[in-house]
Amino acid sequence: ANHSVVVTPVSTPGEFDRWLELAAVRGTHGALSLLTLPRSAELRQLAAAGIPAVVIDPAEEPGADVRSVGTTNWQGGLSATRHLLELGHTRIAAIAGPATIWSSRARLDGYRAAMLEAGLPADERLIRRADFPVPGGQQQAAQLLAMSERPTAIVAGSDAMAFGVLQALRD
Numbered sequence: 001a002n003h004s005v006v007v008t009p010v011s012t013p014g015e016f017d018r019w020l021e022l023a024a025v026r027g028t029h030g031a032l033s034l035l036t037l038p039r040s041a042e043l044r045q046l047a048a049a050g051i052p053a054v055v056i057d058p059a060e061e062p063g064a065d066v067r068s069v070g071t072t073n074w075q076g077g078l079s080a081t082r083h084l085l086e087l088g089h090t091r092i093a094a095i096a097g098p099a100t101i102w103s104s105r106a107r108l109d110g111y112r113a114a115m116l117e118a119g120l121p122a123d124e125r126l127i128r129r130a131d132f133p134v135p136g137g138q139q140q141a142a143q144l145l146a147m148s149e150r151p152t153a154i155v156a157g158s159d160a161m162a163f164g165v166l167q168a169l170r171d
Helices: 013-027 039-046 072-087 102-117 134-145 160-169
Strands: 031-034 053-056 092-096 126-131 153-156
Touching: 013 053, 072 092, 072 102, 072 126, 072 153, 092 134, 102 126, 126 134, 134 153, 134 160, 153 160
Parallel strands: 031 053, 092 126, 092 153
Antiparallel strands: none
């Protein structure tokens, strides 16, 4: 389609300013921001430069004026938990990501909704939070598996957490 994709990690306002200057010079047709919701000042700068922006799976809920694409976080939590319920599990744990991250909250809400739909309580002792990488899932799963009444299944908040759960099960 005669377009090039340039990937540039931007972590600070200074890095954003340098990127925007280069992007404007080379005639950038758009910007995708992964996980990070640009601040209003940055959105205004992009608009002034004529560069449309789309945020992909932002950590916080974007406003109505921000174009965004998100994954099916709530539906994912619901579907994963329903699957385990259909397999006959009733003592299902959930390891969610940080409470500060929008997608993490949505996935846990999906888990809770499936449990309620099945007429089962979402036992707060079986709900844990950790950072998304493998060690978070492994640590929380190890704690769950050490319980006297341990869960028979675990819903993990990310693929990396799921690998951590598998490592805890192996151990």
